[in-house]
Amino acid sequence: KNEVEQSPQNLTAQEGEFITINCSYSVGISALHWLQQHPGGGIVSLFMLSSGKKKHGRLIATINIQEKHSSLHITASHPRDSAVYICAVRGVQTSGSRLTFGEGTQLTVNP
Amino acid sequence: DAGVIQSPRHEVTEMGQEVTLRCKPISGHDYLFWYRQTMMRGLELLIYFNNNVPIDDSGMPEDRFSAKMPNASFSTLKIQPSEPRDSAVYFCASRYRGTGELFFGEGSRLTVL
Numbered sequence: 001k002n003e004v005e006q007s008p009q010n011l012t013a014q015e016g017e018f019i020t021i022n023c024s025y026s027v028g029i030s031a032l033h034w035l036q037q038h039p040g041g042g043i044v045s046l047f048m049l050s051s052g053k054k055k056h057g058r059l060i061a062t063i064n065i066q067e068k069h070s071s072l073h074i075t076a077s078h079p080r081d082s083a084v085y086i087c088a089v090r091g092v093q094t095s096g097s098r099l100t101f102g103e104g105t106q107l108t109v110n111p
Numbered sequence: 112d113a114g115v116i117q118s119p120r121h122e123v124t125e126m127g128q129e130v131t132l133r134c135k136p137i138s139g140h141d142y143l144f145w146y147r148q149t150m151m152r153g154l155e156l157l158i159y160f161n162n163n164v165p166i167d168d169s170g171m172p173e174d175r176f177s178a179k180m181p182n183a184s185f186s187t188l189k190i191q192p193s194e195p196r197d198s199a200v201y202f203c204a205s206r207y208r209g210t211g212e213l214f215f216g217e218g219s220r221l222t223v224l
Contacts, residue, residue: 001131011113031211033213035213035215041217042202042215042217042218043202043204043218044215045213045214048210048211048213049142060129063214079118086154088154095169097142097144097158097159097161097166097206098156098159098167101153103153104153
């Protein structure tokens with residue numbers, strides 16, 4: 001079992017739909033990151049969380065430390081949101097700043 | 112700030128050749144990371160530096176790989192000799208300890224023939 005698991009692996013939505021991507025982890029963490037990667041592109045850090053909830057535009061990230069679970073929500077999805085979304089955790093037991101990555105969720109938003 | 116700058120963006124080389132990838136982190140950031148991304152293995156941490164000092168190089172695949180950070184504004188990742196299995200996208204990222212947020216470069220796509 002991977003330390004970080006994301007679901008779903010692939011997600012197709014229609015423009016305007018509300019989207020949720022989930023991330024579960026099995027270790028104690030000091031922080032969780034949500035990353036976005038467009039096809040052939042670089043990686044952008046969307047959020048870094050250690051508790052609660054953060055919002056940036058149409059993106060919302062939540063984390064439940066007790067349940068070891070985080071969600072990334074996209075409201076009013078748009079084709080430009082099509083990308084791979086990666087969850088990564090910084091464990092309290094691992095070396096300093098090492099991140100453990102999920103396998104990513106491929107999101108396709110159709111017009 | 113221009114963000115994390117990597118060069119070259121693309122490199123095609125033949126097996127056995129030396130490859131040097133370069134990274135300029137964001138000014139003021141005290142952590143620098145080198146990651147490798149492949150279809151098979153996803154994102155993997157190769158090595159990271161704190162204040163120019165290598166802290167964790169356990170992800171470096173083998174002795175063919177080496178990384179240096181001679182000063183706060185420059186780092187290199189060298190592969191010598193290169194092999195086809197080294198073909199991947201190599202990302203550099205930097206972070207300021209105070210905020211913890213990571214900033215990635217655009218990546219260097221390496222193809223070893």
